[in-house]
Amino acid sequence: MSQVLTLQSRDGQAVEETWRQFVPSAKLHQVDPRTFEFDWTSIALDDFSLVRYELAASVQSAIEPSDEIMACRVAVRDGWVRTPTRELNARQPWLSIDGPTTARWNGRAQVRAFVFARDHAERFARKVTGDDRLVLKMTDASPRAAALAEQWERTFQHVSSSLLSMAATGFSEPLVEAELRRHALRTTLAVFPTTFLDALDRAAQHQAAPRTVRRAIAHIEQHAREPITVDDIAAAVSISTRGLQYAFKRALDLTPTExxxxxxxxxxxxxxxxxxxxxxxxxxxxxxxxxxxxxxxxxxxxxxxxxxxxxxxx
Incomplete structure (x- = not known):
């Protein structure tokens, strides 16, 4: 079940302490207390958190995730985002997996982020690609294209509004929550250059016996009311997600999702x-x-x- 946290404060330490619940390496520097104003909302599921907050301040922040993967956007008129090797486009979302990322802004900023447990994200990536040795690493912190950056923004708004709407009514449905978490992670891994995309580009599995499809169908029909994903179905029949998709298309002219x-x-x-x-x-x-x-x-x-x-x- 999702856990929602809301907080309003004029205390800079409160921001840092709150952020550290999700990314323990988070730090704030050079905070101007005269302009500081903070309005935070976050939603936490297993292995995944969604954060959005508005901060009125002149401030510099830094993160260096180790057990987390964070995709973030700082929407601000006057600001910058940097890695140790280069400055990023502050108007687009960015990814932080390996090494530090620093952001600086003046005035009011809207911050939104997906935070994934790294081990969960790697399990997902290995299932999808069929590469059991895949280690998620970032090859660039910036989105692969402007259109993909916009897609990430749309995904964030959809996942955020859906989870908040469910929380507001006191409704919890693990199946829906799992699909929203999966959607957020798959979009993030598709938008930013990582070793996940490199693994997908390598030779895919192209053979699957019809028996595999029949076993997958039986698993779907038995567990359809549970929060299963295509990755779970593929794992249950010992095939990669990509191989399962190919097998279904070939045998039924349908995707496993369909x-x-x-x-x-x-x-x-x-x-x-x-x-x-x-x-x-x-x-x-x-x-x-x-x-x-x-x-x-x-x-x-x-x-x-x-x-x-x-x-x-x-």
Missing amino acids: YLRRVRLDGAHAELKADVAASVTDIARRWGFAGPSKFARYYRQAYGRNPRDTVRMG
């Missing part, structure tokens, strides 16, 4: 037909659909009518 969605839609459909007093939103969430509008769109594509029509008609 097949998992079909199974979950079928489960939701059966519940809607059986319970005339059902809450469409609750059933959708139980089957892993975070947003009612997206669930309704997939449902119409599959069954030719809205979910509420199924409740009324049975």
Whole structure:
């Protein structure tokens, strides 16, 4: 279940202490107490945290993650971001895995960041690539392209709004939370140049017996209501994620994600037909659909009518 932390303060030490809960190496320097004002919100899941805060100050910050991977954006008019080797584009997000990163700004800044446990991120990367020896390292702190930087921003807004909306209602759904965490990590690893992308570029696994697909289907149907991902399915049948995707496309002309969605839609459909007093939103969430509008769109594509029509008609 997610843990939400909110804090408002005019104390510079409070910012540093709060940041250190997520990145123990975080430090603040040259803080001007006359202008200091701090408004923090964070959401913590297992192996993943989302941080966003607004800080009015003239300040310099530094981090040097060791057990974490952090992707961050400091939105400010007057500021800079630097690694030991070069200055980064302060208008774009940046990645910190190896070595220190320093940021300096004057005035009001909006900071947003994904923080991943490094061992979790490496397990994910190894499953996706099929490389059991992969060590995540950064080859550049900047996004590979401006369009990808924008994609990271959109992903942050989506994951942030979804998790905060769930927390505000007191609702917790591990399946949805796991998908949002996976989305944040996959986007981050796709946006920034790392050894993950190098591993994907190497020779992929191109052979899989139909038996592998059948075993994957059985695993999906048995665990569809649990927070499983494509990586989990691939691990369960002893194949890389990329190999599983190729095998499904070849055998079924579907991706594993599409097949998992079909199974979950079928489960939701059966519940809607059986319970005339059902809450469409609750059933959708139980089957892993975070947003009612997206669930309704997939449902119409599959069954030719809205979910509420199924409740009324049975």
